Amino acid sequence: MIKMINIVYRLKSPKFFEESIDEIELDGVIVRPSHLSICQADQRYYQGSRPAEVLEKKLPMALIHEGIGEVVFDNSGEFKSGDKVVMIPNTPMGEDVCRANYSYNSKFRGSGFDGFTSDLVKMDSDRLVKLPDDFNPHVSAFIELISVAYQGISKFSEIAITPKDVLGVWGDGNLGFITALFLKEKFPESKVLVFGKHLDNLNLFSFVDGTYQIHNVPDDLAIDHAFECVGSSASQSAIDQIIDLINPQGTINLFGVSEYPIPINTRMVLEKGLAIQGNSRSEREDFIGVVETLEQNPQLFEHLEKLVTNICVIHSLNDLKEAFDKDYISHFGKTILRWNK
Amino acid sequence: MIFAAILAGGIGSRMGGTDTPKQFLTLGNKPVIIHTIEKFVINENIDKIIVLTPNNFINHTNHLIKEYIGDNEDIIVIEGGQTRNDTLMNSIKYIDENFGIDDDSIILTHDSVRPFVTHRIIEDNIYAAKKYGACDTVIPATDTIVESVNGETIESIPVRDYYYQGQTPQSFNIKKLFNLMSSLTEAETNILTDACKIFTLKDEDVHLVKGEVTNIKITYPYDLKLANTILDDKND
Numbered sequence: 001m002i003k004m005i006n007i008v009y010r011l012k013s014p015k016f017f018e019e020s021i022d023e024i025e026l027d028g029v030i031v032r033p034s035h036l037s038i039c040q041a042d043q044r045y046y047q048g049s050r051p052a053e054v055l056e057k058k059l060p061m062a063l064i065h066e067g068i069g070e071v072v073f074d075n076s077g078e079f080k081s082g083d084k085v086v087m088i089p090n091t092p093m094g095e096d097v098c099r100a101n102y103s104y105n106s107k108f109r110g111s112g113f114d115g116f117t118s119d120l121v122k123m124d125s126d127r128l129v130k131l132p133d134d135f136n137p138h139v140s141a142f143i144e145l146i147s148v149a150y151q152g153i154s155k156f157s158e159i160a161i162t163p164k165d166v167l168g169v170w171g172d173g174n175l176g177f178i179t180a181l182f183l184k185e186k187f188p189e190s191k192v193l194v195f196g197k198h199l200d201n202l203n204l205f206s207f208v209d210g211t212y213q214i215h216n217v218p219d220d221l222a223i224d225h226a227f228e229c230v231g232s233s234a235s236q237s238a239i240d241q242i243i244d245l246i247n248p249q250g251t252i253n254l255f256g257v258s259e260y261p262i263p264i265n266t267r268m269v270l271e272k273g274l275a276i277q278g279n280s281r282s283e284r285e286d287f288i289g290v291v292e293t294l295e296q297n298p299q300l301f302e303h304l305e306k307l308v309t310n311i312c313v314i315h316s317l318n319d320l321k322e323a324f325d326k327d328y329i330s331h332f333g334k335t336i337l338r339w340n341k
Numbered sequence: 342m343i344f345a346a347i348l349a350g351g352i353g354s355r356m357g358g359t360d361t362p363k364q365f366l367t368l369g370n371k372p373v374i375i376h377t378i379e380k381f382v383i384n385e386n387i388d389k390i391i392v393l394t395p396n397n398f399i400n401h402t403n404h405l406i407k408e409y410i411g412d413n414e415d416i417i418v419i420e421g422g423q424t425r426n427d428t429l430m431n432s433i434k435y436i437d438e439n440f441g442i443d444d445d446s447i448i449l450t451h452d453s454v455r456p457f458v459t460h461r462i463i464e465d466n467i468y469a470a471k472k473y474g475a476c477d478t479v480i481p482a483t484d485t486i487v488e489s490v491n492g493e494t495i496e497s498i499p500v501r502d503y504y505y506q507g508q509t510p511q512s513f514n515i516k517k518l519f520n521l522m523s524s525l526t527e528a529e530t531n532i533l534t535d536a537c538k539i540f541t542l543k544d545e546d547v548h549l550v551k552g553e554v555t556n557i558k559i560t561y562p563y564d565l566k567l568a569n570t571i572l573d574d575k576n577d
Binding site for chain 1: 369370376379380383384385386409410456457459460461464551553554555571572
């Protein structure tokens with residue numbers, strides 16, 4: 001197979017990026033990244049907060065798994081040069097009986113192999129979904145994150161057997177915001193309540209039916225199903241509160257990533273007959289679902305734009321470093337990289 | 342139309358120890374010049390790629406392109422000239438005779454021995470040449486530049502912040518370039534070492550495009566060794 005030289009910008013060690021020369025095969029679609037978005041997972045590599053043995057094994061590696069770009073060249077003929085596309089970071093390497101985003105046979109960009117910070121990215125055509133030209137590029141940059149919420153909501157719909165009258169979302173960060181927004185979109189008849197710690201953040205959830213600070217929840221409040229978008233060690237208190245407030249046979253949908261094992265009150269899980277479902281990453285059908293939903297409901301962009309808190313133009317590796325530093329001190333929202341490197 | 346001229350006219354006098362021009366030496370698993378041409382082949386904004394080589398390397402270059410890239414009617418190999426500017430002039434004449442030159446036609450001229458050029462640099466060149474009429478790819482100078490006329494003592498040390506190292510591509514509006522080249526006196530022609538100088542001599546603006554430290558030119562045997570090492574390094 002013909003290989004072409006490509007320049008990749010990798011994290012060599014925490015807080016240190018380097019240029020490296022790589023080669024890409026020309027048998028797929030060649031994409032030039034245009035807008036990328038920093039995820040907590042990238043930040044954990046950049047800050048060096050992953051365990052040392054993980055860093056040693058995975059670095060050097062290009063970060064970033066959320067992003068869009070323009071097609072430069074396509075051997076398959078499926079795309080035209082100049083087509084705007086969202087890139088799917090999950091990359092199945094073989095068949096499996098489960099969804100490909102949970103398969104051991106899948107690799108993930110910016111985790112198992114290089115992410116999107118490079119001059120060009122080579123992808124198979126099924127790892128790309130075409131975007132309408134009029135989509136806001138800053139919001140489109142984090143369609144991957146939206147697709148994670150989307151796939152969680154789709155899976156929830158399949159397992160929930162009790163009414164969906166009251167849906168509770170725990171977490172007032174980016175994923176909580178997106179999950180609440182898409183729950184409201186998919187289940188307009190349901191009441192969506194958000195539980196968080198930060199009043200400033202909760203005030204931005206203007207589209208939901210109610211917001212509560214976690215230390216100030218009415219005693220008689222009950223929910224039918226819960227979505228945990230908290231993560232880290234704080235997941236424990238969130239899950240505790242969910243188990244307290246949830247009605248019997250409800251579902252608890254977990255989204256928050258934690259570096260630590262989280263204890264769960266299994267006695268009450270048994271007593272209430274609860275179902276706990278884990279969620280991570282997403283697959284092609286979720287990306288297509290998100291693009292279609294946004295196309296049919298352009299007003300969603302208005303809400304999602306609130307999440308765009310930093311837009312950084314990246315001309316150099318120093319710009320990239322500054323963007324990560326800026327993102328780290330932001331307590332809410334997404335940092336978007338306009339990729340000019 | 343948008344043209345790329347790959348300048349492979351040099352015989353590599355600085356390379357030493359080999360009779361093969363440096364652009365035909367192997368980098369990784371194929372010749373340097375093929376790596377370079379590929380960067381322009383995948384850019385669908387570029388209509389034609391003109392490769393300019395010494396006369397006795399035209400057939401060889403054609404064979405290499407056929408072997409590594411395949412049949413591609415958008416790549417044309419023609420003879421370069423004695424100097425860089427002769428080579429550039431040959432490409433412009435070829436374009437004029439075969440495709441015609443309109444007001445919007447631009448040409449990206451690129452060293453065949455800079456295989457690490459990025460897609461971003463090429464795109465920025467197209468944009469700047471269309472918008473400003475001329476551009477040069479540069480990186481800020483990192484070493485201090487000293488000026489010495491006699492080669493023995495320092496004449497001056499310019500402020501480094503104002504100095505850049507020139508890379509390629511250098512890109513131009515073809516009509517503008519042709520008109521300026523035709524208006525040069527013999528004395529002016531003799532001091533031309535760089536196509537952008539044609540513009541600066543005639544007080545025409547040349548826009549700067551940001552290069553990359555990785556966009557190195559393979560000039561000395563050391564460069565090729567280094568390039569091969571970093572290309573091999575990727576699998577470590």
